[in-house]
Amino acid sequence: MKTFVFFGAAATAATLASAGFGAEGDTLAEVKARDELNCGVNPGLVGFASPDANGNWTGFDISLCKAVAAAVLGDSSKVRYVPLTGQTRFTGLSSGEVDLLARNSTWTFSRDTDLTLDFAGINYYDGQGFMVPRELGVSSAKELDGATICIQTGTTTELNLADYFSANNMSYQPVNIESNAEGEQQYMAGACDAYTTDASGLAATRAAFANPQDHVILPEIISKEPLGPVVRHGDNNWGDIVRWTLYALIAAEEYGVTSANIEELSKSSENPEVQRLLGITGDLGAMIGLDNEWAKRAIMAGGNYGEIFAATIGEQTPIGLARGLNAQWTQGGLMYAMPFR
Amino acid sequence: MTDRAPASHDQPTFRLSMLIYDKRYRSLTFQVIVLILVMSLVWWLINNTLTNLANLGKDINFRFLFTRAGYDIPQQLIPYNNDDTHLRAAIIGLLNTLLVSFLGCIAATIIGVAAGVLRLSKNWLFARLMTVYVEIFRNIPLLLWILIIFAVLTEITPTPRAYRGEDGLDMVFGVIAPTNRYTAIPAIVAEHSPGVLQIGRLAIPWLSIIFIGLLIAAVLIRRWLLARAQRIQEETGRRPTTWWITLALFVVPPVALWFLFGLYLEVPELTGFNFSGGINLDNAFVALWLALSLYTGAFIAEIVRAGILAVNKGQTEAAYALGLRPNRTMNLVILPQALRVIVPPLISQYLNLTKNSSLAIAVGYMDLRGTLGGTTANQTGRELESILLMMLIYLAISLTISGVMNIYNNRVRLKER
Numbered sequence: 001m002k003t004f005v006f007f008g009a010a011a012t013a014a015t016l017a018s019a020g021f022g023a024e025g026d027t028l029a030e031v032k033a034r035d036e037l038n039c040g041v042n043p044g045l046v047g048f049a050s051p052d053a054n055g056n057w058t059g060f061d062i063s064l065c066k067a068v069a070a071a072v073l074g075d076s077s078k079v080r081y082v083p084l085t086g087q088t089r090f091t092g093l094s095s096g097e098v099d100l101l102a103r104n105s106t107w108t109f110s111r112d113t114d115l116t117l118d119f120a121g122i123n124y125y126d127g128q129g130f131m132v133p134r135e136l137g138v139s140s141a142k143e144l145d146g147a148t149i150c151i152q153t154g155t156t157t158e159l160n161l162a163d164y165f166s167a168n169n170m171s172y173q174p175v176n177i178e179s180n181a182e183g184e185q186q187y188m189a190g191a192c193d194a195y196t197t198d199a200s201g202l203a204a205t206r207a208a209f210a211n212p213q214d215h216v217i218l219p220e221i222i223s224k225e226p227l228g229p230v231v232r233h234g235d236n237n238w239g240d241i242v243r244w245t246l247y248a249l250i251a252a253e254e255y256g257v258t259s260a261n262i263e264e265l266s267k268s269s270e271n272p273e274v275q276r277l278l279g280i281t282g283d284l285g286a287m288i289g290l291d292n293e294w295a296k297r298a299i300m301a302g303g304n305y306g307e308i309f310a311a312t313i314g315e316q317t318p319i320g321l322a323r324g325l326n327a328q329w330t331q332g333g334l335m336y337a338m339p340f341r
Numbered sequence: 342m343t344d345r346a347p348a349s350h351d352q353p354t355f356r357l358s359m360l361i362y363d364k365r366y367r368s369l370t371f372q373v374i375v376l377i378l379v380m381s382l383v384w385w386l387i388n389n390t391l392t393n394l395a396n397l398g399k400d401i402n403f404r405f406l407f408t409r410a411g412y413d414i415p416q417q418l419i420p421y422n423n424d425d426t427h428l429r430a431a432i433i434g435l436l437n438t439l440l441v442s443f444l445g446c447i448a449a450t451i452i453g454v455a456a457g458v459l460r461l462s463k464n465w466l467f468a469r470l471m472t473v474y475v476e477i478f479r480n481i482p483l484l485l486w487i488l489i490i491f492a493v494l495t496e497i498t499p500t501p502r503a504y505r506g507e508d509g510l511d512m513v514f515g516v517i518a519p520t521n522r523y524t525a526i527p528a529i530v531a532e533h534s535p536g537v538l539q540i541g542r543l544a545i546p547w548l549s550i551i552f553i554g555l556l557i558a559a560v561l562i563r564r565w566l567l568a569r570a571q572r573i574q575e576e577t578g579r580r581p582t583t584w585w586i587t588l589a590l591f592v593v594p595p596v597a598l599w600f601l602f603g604l605y606l607e608v609p610e611l612t613g614f615n616f617s618g619g620i621n622l623d624n625a626f627v628a629l630w631l632a633l634s635l636y637t638g639a640f641i642a643e644i645v646r647a648g649i650l651a652v653n654k655g656q657t658e659a660a661y662a663l664g665l666r667p668n669r670t671m672n673l674v675i676l677p678q679a680l681r682v683i684v685p686p687l688i689s690q691y692l693n694l695t696k697n698s699s700l701a702i703a704v705g706y707m708d709l710r711g712t713l714g715g716t717t718a719n720q721t722g723r724e725l726e727s728i729l730l731m732m733l734i735y736l737a738i739s740l741t742i743s744g745v746m747n748i749y750n751n752r753v754r755l756k757e758r
Contacts, residue, residue: 087719094397115722116398136502146613148522153711154719159411162423173615174413175522176705176716190500191521191624193614233398 027099027231027238028072028289036078039065040098043083045180047204047312047319048104057081060312061102064123064229064246067298068100071245071290076301085179087154090115094232100242101230104198106156116233120242123228123305125325125334127221128157129199131206134214136193141220145170150183150192157197160223180205194218198225200313200321207318240288248295251277251337252304254328259303266296277340284340295340305335394725403730405721406431412716414707416623420542427717434712435734441630441708442695442738448634449694450687453641458671460646471642478639484700486636491628491704495521504611516608518616523623525609525616532603548602555594563587625706629698637694644686648679680753688746692739699735709734 031037041049041061049059057065057079066076084092084103093101094116104126105111107119130149132138141164151158153176165172175192177183184205187195195202199221206212229246231239252258255274257265266278276282279292286292302308309326313319327333360370394400406428413423418436421429460471478486498519504510512518518525535547566583574580598604609619652675660670699710707715709731718727 087715090719090722091724110722144614146615146617148615153412153705153716158716159423159720162411162413166423172413173522174415176415176707176711178702178705186495189495189521191495234396 027235028241031072031099035073036080037065037069037073037100038080038082038098039068040082040084040089040092040101040103041065042103043085043179043181045104045201045204046208047317047321048200049081049102051081058312060124060308061104063302063308063312064102064249065100066301067249068242068245070301071248071294071298072241074297076297085154086152087178090117090230093117093230096232099231099238103230104201104227105230106198107226107228108156111230117230118233118239120229120231120239121246122226122334123246124200124226126198126200126225126227128160128196128223128225129202129221130194130196130218131187131202131215132194132218133190134216138194138216138218141218141222142168142170144172144194146172147193148173148175148191150175150177150186150195152177152179152183152197155197156223156225161196164222184208198227200227200319203321204313204319207320212318237289241290244288245295245298247337247340248277248298249305249308250328250335251340252295252299253306253335254330254337257299257304258307259300262296262299273340282341390725401726402723403726405717405723405726408721410717410720412720414712415705416626416707420544427713427721430717431709431713431730434707434709437626437706437712438695438698438701438708438710439738441626441633441701441706442698445630445633445637445694445698446691448630449637449641449690452634452638453690454645456638456642457645457649460642461649475639475642478636479643483632483636483697484703486632487628487700487703490632491624494519494624494628501525501611501615504616512608516606516619518609518611520616521624522615523621524627525619525621527606527608527619529604530607532605533601535602548598552595552598555598559590559594562590623706625701625704628704629701629706633694633697637690637697640690640693641687644683644690645679648683649675651682652678677753678755681750681755684746684750684753688743688750691742691746695738695742696735 039062041057041059044050045059047059049057049061051057062081065079065081069079070076082092082098084098084101089101089103089105090111092098102123104124105119106126107122111117112119130141130144132144138144144165149161149172151161151174158174161172161174175186177186180197180201183195183197186192188209195205197205199217202217206215206217209215229242231242251273252262255271255277257274257277262278265274266280269275269278269280272281276284278296279285279294283292285294288294303311306328309323310316313321315322323331323333325334327335329336360366407426409423410425410427410430411423412430414421414430414433416437417433418440419433421433456471456474459467460475462468462471498521499510501518501520501522504512504518504520510518512525516527531548535551537544537546538550563583566586570581570583607618609616609621615621656674656678657670660674661667665673698708699714701708702710702715705711713727713734714731718724721727
């Protein structure tokens with residue numbers, strides 16, 4: 001028996017052998033040496049991350065990968081997208097397979113601490129909801145007692161679902177699925193009465209249906225799901241780069257810096273904070289190991305936060321999400337970039 | 342080394358080169374070298390793992406097993422809810438693995454023996470059909486079979502709500518409802534229930550215990566009857582008829598129970614979203630079980646065929662010459678001799694089936710891989726610990742199956758006296 005434990009440990013060790021390399025090392029130096037950013041993304045959630053017919057990835061999360069690549073490598077196309085499921089995402093990150101995880105991941109205590117990951121910020125404030133076919137005649141999640149519900153395993157939504165139903169003294173039958181695509185297929189086949197995931201994910205999934213109006217997203221939001229990019233714990237400089245790239249996008253919207261007027265503003269802006277952000281004055285880039293135009297390139301990659309939102313998941317897109325909580329703090333939302341000084 | 346003076350006449354001095362050039366030492370030398378290499382590889386791997394874990398700020402810790410699991414599992418053989426620990430969730434998964442493996446082994450054996458024997462049948466149609474079955478299942482990966490059967494079950498069958506209302510679908514025979522989630526079948530319930538045996542949170546109906554007890558008793562009595570018949574036949578040459586006693590043994594107790602407790606079939610009924618009353622057999626379970634049985638059955642068929650072909654044709658001819666009918670020849674002469682060829686590879690097939698059951702992940706059946714190695718590992722981030730535990734558990738299951746089957750093998754193998 002003992003020998004087998006050894007070999008067990010040995011085999012697992014082999015898979016982990018590459019792990020330490022990424023975790024230990026300097027991610028910025030590695031990315032620069034590789035001249036490519038490995039970005040972990042959702043394997044397919046329209047609006048957030050999905051490949052088109054030509055294999056080009058687009059979406060809200062993809063834009064963040066591009067912004068980081070532009071800031072670090074000077075070229076927003078130098079990204080290798082690694083599709084990771086709910087089950088494989090954190091292993092993929094901690095094993096060094098990806099440098100950055102931009103994949104609708106909820107910031108929770110145990111992920112931040114026990115999983116030894118760092119959340120670099122929030123790019124979407126979300127909450128968990130339910131979607132049901134309209135013909136079912138259900139108008140509230142409270143009416144779902146006894147229902148069969150499709151749920152992605154290994155997610156926070158799985159735990160919230162269990163809590164919500166026991167708190168409301170209701171029962172349900174879970175159907176465990178691996179990815180959003182599988183959930184969509186099972187839900188459409190009628191193998192489950194309701195599909196639950198983050199409300200933004202539901203909207204994105206519904207937008208991809210042939211007849212979106214046949215499906216209702218129920219009003220109950222049963223949890224807080226702050227979604228954001230994740231990096232490994234320990235490489236603080238890399239964490240800073242991702243965090244401040246995200247803040248640069250958010251701050252750019254607040255100060256009215258868009259991909260259209262950025263060239264002009266970088267010559268003429270009177271606002272000292274904009275000047276620091278765009279690298280005209282100050283030395284912010286050097287403080288995180290980049291040049292001074294890093295933020296300018298990040299914003300030029302896909303526009304500021306508001307532009308990205310509008311282009312990928314906003315009300316003018318098929319996904320049709322309102323800004324809601326994700327509006328700027330000046331507009332009554334929660335988006336708030338820390339000061340650039 | 343260069344000192345050539347012999348220590349004694351028949352024992353030449355030991356020289357270092359003899360480790361390689363002398364046959365007496367060579368094998369030993371290589372074994373020592375290989376052992377050192379293997380041990381250093383193992384040491385390197387373990388050391389590397391521990392270093393990397395330390396770098397990631399992680400440790401090896403099994404305390405997560407005793408924390409709240411927080412997730413639900415579709416199929417549970419013993420009570421479980423999301424307030425239970427990860428350990429209990431893992432046990433639920435283990436029981437699901439054991440259930441599908443056990444039922445799979447039984448079904449695969451029945452299918453395999455039947456197909457193997459029929460493939461050698463003189464009936465052209467049967468023999469060809471079995472050839473087609475064996476070749477199709479043996480040559481297409483198991484994962485595809487699981488997915489195909491699952492897809493058929495979910496895509497072809499109606500949703501539960503299709504059975505609702507006046508113009509809804511009719512149930513098969515009025516009692517069975519196949520749906521795209523599960524097959525709802527009736528349950529046997531008692532009007533005057535003798536109650537349940539409560540062990541902790543586990544409630545076992547006395548009725549099932551009584552039934553299983555009677556079944557075991559019937560099997561034992563039948564065995565004793567056959568032995569007695571054999572003895573009488575050997576002493577007097579006449580074999581007493583036993584078939585009606587056997588029949589009674591298996592028919593009378595259920596009928597008695599039927600009257601005593603007022604048994605009836607509880608027909609599943611559509612309440613709300615799903616069927617209740619009766620038993621819902623999950624499609625994931627059915628798909629996995631069917632696919633495992635049919636796939637492994639094809640291999641067992643080949644093993645059985647090989648075993649039968651290994652028995653000398655003279656045995657059949659001799660049996661015929663004694664006036665035995667083909668049926669009895671197969672049961673009394675051929676199969677017992679074929680078993681010694683069949684059983685050892687059969688053990689491997691049982692092991693394969695059990696290990697292959699971890700493909701359950703493809704259809705969302707929550708087995709050990711789905712609970713401990715899936716959700717638990719993912720929610721707690723303890724992948725290494727979970728994988729180590731899973732490897733240990735699968736190893737233990739495999740060694741147990743192997744051990745039990747080897748005992749059986751010792752009983753049926755050719756005894757040389």
